Structures are given as C-alpha cells and as structure tokens.
Amino acid sequence: MNKTHDNRAWFFVLPVVALVAFNAIIPLMTVVNYSVQETFGDNVFFWAGVTWFEQVLQSQRFHNALGRQLIFTFTILAIEIPLGVAIALAMPRKGPWVPVCLVLMALPLLIPWNVVGAMWNIFALPDIGLLGRSLNALGFNYNFTRQPGDAWFTLILMDVWHWTSLVVLLAYAGLVSIPDAYYQAARIDGASSFAIFRYIQLPKMKRVLTIAVLLRFMDSFMIYTELSVLTGGGPGNATTLLSIDLVKIALGQFDLGPAAAMSLIYFLIILLLSWVFYTLMMRNEQQ
Amino acid sequence: MNKTKALVPILYIIFLMLPIYWLVNMSFKTTNEILGSFTLFPRDFTVENYVKILTDPTWYMGYVNSLIYVLINTAISVTVALPAAYAFSRYRFLGDKHLFFWLLTNRMAPPAVFALPFFQLYSAIGLFDTPIAVALAHTLFNIPLAVWILEGFMSGVPKELDETAYVDGHSFWSFFLKIFVPTIAAGIGVAAFFCFMFSWVELLLAKTLTSVAAKPIAATMTRTASTSGYELGLLAAAGTLTIIPGAFVIYFVRNYIAKGFALGRV
Numbered sequence: 001m002n003k004t005h006d007n008r009a010w011f012f013v014l015p016v017v018a019l020v021a022f023n024a025i026i027p028l029m030t031v032v033n034y035s036v037q038e039t040f041g042d043n044v045f046f047w048a049g050v051t052w053f054e055q056v057l058q059s060q061r062f063h064n065a066l067g068r069q070l071i072f073t074f075t076i077l078a079i080e081i082p083l084g085v086a087i088a089l090a091m092p093r094k095g096p097w098v099p100v101c102l103v104l105m106a107l108p109l110l111i112p113w114n115v116v117g118a119m120w121n122i123f124a125l126p127d128i129g130l131l132g133r134s135l136n137a138l139g140f141n142y143n144f145t146r147q148p149g150d151a152w153f154t155l156i157l158m159d160v161w162h163w164t165s166l167v168v169l170l171a172y173a174g175l176v177s178i179p180d181a182y183y184q185a186a187r188i189d190g191a192s193s194f195a196i197f198r199y200i201q202l203p204k205m206k207r208v209l210t211i212a213v214l215l216r217f218m219d220s221f222m223i224y225t226e227l228s229v230l231t232g233g234g235p236g237n238a239t240t241l242l243s244i245d246l247v248k249i250a251l252g253q254f255d256l257g258p259a260a261a262m263s264l265i266y267f268l269i270i271l272l273l274s275w276v277f278y279t280l281m282m283r284n285e286q287q
Numbered sequence: 288m289n290k291t292k293a294l295v296p297i298l299y300i301i302f303l304m305l306p307i308y309w310l311v312n313m314s315f316k317t318t319n320e321i322l323g324s325f326t327l328f329p330r331d332f333t334v335e336n337y338v339k340i341l342t343d344p345t346w347y348m349g350y351v352n353s354l355i356y357v358l359i360n361t362a363i364s365v366t367v368a369l370p371a372a373y374a375f376s377r378y379r380f381l382g383d384k385h386l387f388f389w390l391l392t393n394r395m396a397p398p399a400v401f402a403l404p405f406f407q408l409y410s411a412i413g414l415f416d417t418p419i420a421v422a423l424a425h426t427l428f429n430i431p432l433a434v435w436i437l438e439g440f441m442s443g444v445p446k447e448l449d450e451t452a453y454v455d456g457h458s459f460w461s462f463f464l465k466i467f468v469p470t471i472a473a474g475i476g477v478a479a480f481f482c483f484m485f486s487w488v489e490l491l492l493a494k495t496l497t498s499v500a501a502k503p504i505a506a507t508m509t510r511t512a513s514t515s516g517y518e519l520g521l522l523a524a525a526g527t528l529t530i531i532p533g534a535f536v537i538y539f540v541r542n543y544i545a546k547g548f549a550l551g552r553v
Contacts, residue, residue: 002446005379012374013386015367016430023427024393027404090295099541103534104300106544107307110533112488114505115526122313122519123306130309133325161303168299169544222397225490243399250403263400270395278388 034260052261062262064237065245066269072241073220076159080216081209083160084167088175089201091168102172105165117229120158124230144231148238151231155239158230159223163216170212174205210281217277221270242266307530313523321519336524349504350528352418353487356503359422361482364429365437365475372437373463377446390431398491401427406495420496421503425489429482436481440474473543480540487533504529 035052037045056062092098108116126132126143131154135142144154178200186196224243227233233240233248240248246266250259313321314336315329324330340346374380375387405424406415414420448470452462468475490505497503508525537544 003377003379007380009374009378009380009383012370016371016390016434017386019363019367019423019426020390020393020430023405023424024396026408027401030404030407031400087295087299090292092293092296099544101296101300102544103537103541105296105303106537107530107534108303110484110488110530110537111526112490112505112529114490114508115529118508118522118526119306119310122523123309128321128325128519130305130327161306164299165303218395222395222399224397224399243397246397246399247402250399256403259403267396267400270397271392274392274395275388278391 031260031263034256035264038257052257053265056258056261056265061245062265065240065242068240069221069242072155072159072223073217075156076163076220077213077216079156079160080164080167081213084164084212085171085205085209087164087168088171089197091172093176102169105168108162108165113225114229116158116162117226120154120161120226121230124154146235148235151235151239155227155230158226159220162226163219166215167209167212170208171205174208175201178204207281210277214274214277214281218270218274310523311527313519314527316520318518318520333520336520337528339521340524340528346504346507346525349502349507352497352501353493353503353505354532356418356421356425356493356501357483357486359418360425360429360486361479363422364426364433364482365479368430368433368437368478369468369475370463372434372441373467375434375438376441377449387434390434394428394431394435396427398489402491402495405492409496415496416498416500418501421493421501422486424492424496425486428489429485432481432485433478436478437471437474440471440477444470476540477543480536483536484533 036049037047038051091101111119121129123129124131124144126136126145132142132144141147142150144150182200183196186200191199222243223241224247227239227241228244228247231239233244243266246259246262249255249262312327312329315332315334316326317331317333317335320326320329320331375383409415409420409424414423444467448466449462452466457466490503493503494506497506504525508522
C-alpha cells in the first residue's frame with residue numbers, strides 16, 4: 001500500500017507511546033540505575049560503574065545458564081517448527097472437522113502458565129502420574145525430579161505440548177491462503193507432492209513461519225513460570241535457564257546490582273537476536 | 288495415503304489431551320485415592336474439590352480478580368491500539384519504523400527482568416494490589432501485540448474505502464467509527480482474544496503486583512501447593528477451572544483463529 005506522508009499521524013500513536021513508555025522506560029531506567037550501583041541496604045547507594053557487568057559476564061554461572069538457554073531454545077525450535085508444519089500439512093482444508101481441530105489444538109495456548117507447569121508435574125510424577133508411571137512400567141528408569149536427563153526430556157516435551165499448536169496454526173493459515181488454482185496447475189504439470197511442497201506450499205508459508213520462529217524464539221527465552229513450577233530449575237542446576245537464574249539472584253539473594261546487570265545483558269541478547277529475525281521478516285514482507 | 292494423513296492430527300490431538308485428561312481425572316479424586324493408588328478413572332468420584340473452590344471466597348475471588356484485570360487490560364489495549372494501528376497502516380511519519388520496532392521490543396522484554404521495578408513503580412504510585420496495576424502492567428506486552436495484529440488486518444483493507452468515505456462527506460471520526468471499525472470487526476475480535484489470552488496466562492507480574500485484595504487465581508494456587516501440604520485434588524480442580532474461560536473465548540473466534548494467529552498477515 002502506498003502510504004501518505006503525514007507527521008500528524010503521531011497524534012494517533014501518542015496514547016500507545018505514553019502507556020507503553022510508562023511501563024517500559026521507568027522500570028528499565030530503574031534496572032539501569034541498579035546495574036551501576038552498589039548498596040548495603042537502607043537505600044544507600046554507591047556508584048559501582050561497570051563492576052556488575054564485568055562480574056556477570058565473567059561468571060561461570062551466567063555462562064552455564066546462557067548455554068542451557070541456547071540449547072533449550074534451539075532444541076525446541078528444531079522440534080516444534082518441522083512438527084508444526086507436518087501437522088498443518090496433514091490437516092483437512094475444509095469440512096466440519098476443521099474448527100474442531102483448531103479449537104482443540106489452540107487449547108494448550110490458553111491455559112495459565114503455572115497451570116501448565118502444575119499439570120505436567122502431576123502428569124509426569126513417577127508414582128502417580130500417567131506419563132511417569134507408564135514410562136517406568138515400560139522399563140525406563142524415569143524420575144524427572146532426580147535425574148537431569150529426565151528433567152530435560154520432560155521440559156522439552158512440555159514445551160512441545162504447549163507451543164507446537166502455535167506453529168501449526170500459523171502454518172495452517174499460510175496453507176489455506178493458497179488458491180486452488182495453484183494445485184490444479186501443479187497437477188497438470190504432473191508435479192510430485194514433494195515438488196508441490198517445495199515450490200508452492202513452502203514459499204507461501206515463508207512469511208508466517210518467520211513469525212512463528214520469531215515468536216517461539218522470544219518466548220522460549222522468556223520461559224519462567226512453567227519451568228519454575230515443573231522443576232524449579234532442578235535437579236541441582238540442571239534446568240536453570242536464564243530467567244530462573246535471574247529470579248534466584250534478584251529475589252532469592254537480593255543481589256540487586258548483579259541481577260540488574262544480568263537483566264540488561266539478558267534483554268540485550270533477546271533484542272539483538274530478535275532484531276535479526278525482524279529484519280529478515282520485514283524483508284520478506286516487502287517482496 | 289489419506290487415512291494415514293488423517294492419523295497425524297488425530298494422534299497430535301490425543302497427545303494434547305492426555306495431560307489435560309489427567310488433570311481433570313485428578314480433580315475428581317479424593318486425596319487418599321491420588322496418593323494411595325494409581326487409577327485411570329476416579330474410583331470414588333467426588334466433586335468435593337470443586338465445592339470447596341466455589342464456596343470459599345479466598346478461592347473463587349481469585350477467579351473474579353483475574354477476570355477483572357484481564358477484561359480491563361483487553362479494553363485498554365484494544366482501544367489505544369486502534370488509532371495507532373491505523374496510523375501505522377495508512378501513514379508514513381517521522382520515525383514510524385523505529386517506533387514500531389520499539390513497541391515490539393516490549394513484547395520481547397522478559398517479565399523476570401521487570402518484576403522488581405514494576406513492584407516499586409506501582410507501589411510508588413499507590414496502585415499496588417489493585418486490578419488496575421496488573422491491567423496496566425500487562426499492557427506492556429499486549430499493546431504491542433494488539434497494534435501488530437490490527438495493523439495486519441487494517442493493511443488488508445484497501446485505501447479506496449477511506450477515500451470514498453471522505454468524498455461522501457464523512458469526517459474522519461465519523462468514517463473511522465461508523466465505517467472502518469465495523470469493517471475490521473473480525474480483526475478487533477482477534478486482537479481482543481489475544482489480549483485476553485496473554486493477560487490470562489501470565490502469572491509472574493500478576494503475582495508480583497498483588498498481595499491480598501487483588502490476588503489472581505494463579506497465585507492462590509501457588510499458595511495451596513506450598514503451604515497446606517500438597518492438596519493435589521484441589522490444585523487439579525482449580526487448574527481445570529482455569530481452562531474454562533480460555534475454551535469459552537476461543538469458541539467466539541473459531542472461524543478467524545488461523546488468520547488471527549498469523550497476526551492477520553496471510
């Protein structure tokens with residue numbers, strides 16, 4: 001669409017800017033403030049410069065949490081994106097079952113995150129949970145509260161359960177927007193189903209899939225509630241991802257300086273990577 | 288071929304339903320049955336857990352509080368997002384692209400980063416422990432999302448609609464409210480649905496900004512899990528009840544759901 005150039009459009013965005021700025025800038029400045037100061041309580045602060053940033057960036061603990069975070073994010077992206085596309089491809093395009101499927105699939109997205117964690121906790125408990133009990137009956141020695149490997153397995157399974165539907169819905173929206181004529185033309189040309197996927201469906205889904213990757217990427221970096229209810233970062237520190245570690249430092253130990261410095265580093269990482277995805281997405285939209 | 292193809296969504300839906308089934312199953316069991324045995328169906332079927340939640344004000348007020356802040360948040364987010372999304376979809380203006388990305392960055396801000404400063408901010412302005420505080424805090428990520436979705440839907444409406452209306456003698460606001468808003472009603476519904484959804488599922492900020500008077504249901508549940516031992520049946524019943532509002536609102540947008548999740552950009 002060719003847009004009119006008019007700076008008065010700012011008046012329309014003013015309420016949004018005011019509200020979001022109130023919620024974003026004041027708290028962000030508070031964090032910045034803490035990140036450069038040292039305190040011994042009683043609201044007495046000393047200038048600390050970049051000490052906290054150096055401390056966080058050099059700490060093994062932060063590196064480990066960041067490493068676990070990256071492993072988690074890339075694992076769930078590698079599972080959820082292909083799985084979501086495969087399910088969307090297998091779904092019927094028309095008929096009475098479509099809304100039923102969509103509503104049932106969207107259901108996990110509407111469950112409060114702590115309930116998701118609690119539900120999976122109950123579901124996976126080795127003694128009374130359906131999943132835990134079944135796995136043990138099948139001969140696996142499964143206990144997600146004791147064994148790090150099992151905790152990771154449960155965490156990833158939970159995230160796949162929780163969020164794959166988002167990818168399915170996005171991919172499905174892309175697929176139904178393809179006109180029938182494209183498929184007819186492909187059939188006349190005698191295209192194989194792989195060729196249809198590669199040259200018709202995939203290009204049409206490219207845009208929505210970028211949104212899917214962007215959203216899943218951002219949200220997986222922010223995962224906190226489900227995880228804290230499910231494993232609380234344990235056993236040991238095995239599933240302590242960035243947000244869990246941050247809350248442990250900020251609210252558990254009340255080390256405001258390091259927590260604030262870590263918050264900013266954490267936010268900057270998300271911002272940088274999201275900017276890359278966003279730029280790619282906008283380039284797609286302009287084509 | 289077609290039969291195996293139909294199997295994929297069916298298997299996936301079964302996978303989705305299993306944990307939910309287990310939660311519902313637990314909610315109808317007595318504590319003794321949950322801890323003492325492993326049963327696929329409740330043997331001593333009981334609705335005691337639900338009765339307790341629906342008669343005890345500390346429990347059911349949690350639902351009321353959650354619904355109040357979710358609805359206030361949805362109303363605020365959609366109202367202010369409408370003109371902003373219109374501006375982004377129709378006009379170029381100084382810094383528009385940067386502004387749009389800045390808005391989106393707030394969708395990316397991890398609540399864990401903001402929890403403590405939010406607590407201080409809302410305590411300082413005297414809104415701590417009110418539904419308004421949670422509703423305002425949730426606009427941080429819901430307004431950007433609403434703007435993003437509405438902008439997608441609005442860009443699908445040809446600009447000729449605006450121009451024809453002005454030629455017919457409509458003023459801007461008369462056009463906007465009487466013609467444009469009804470045209471993108473589906474988009475507004477989808478945006479409202481998403482605001483509802485993300486405000487309903489978020490817990491960290493809601494919990495941080497409330498203590499007693501405006502405590503959301505999710506926080507009431509955490510308390511049960513920690514203080515009174517582990518009343519799994521009660522927890523399961525409370526969890527089951529939190530699924531219902533979501534299932535209810537999703538019914539209204541069922542025909543737009545796929546397009547909505549694509550943020551109107553298909």
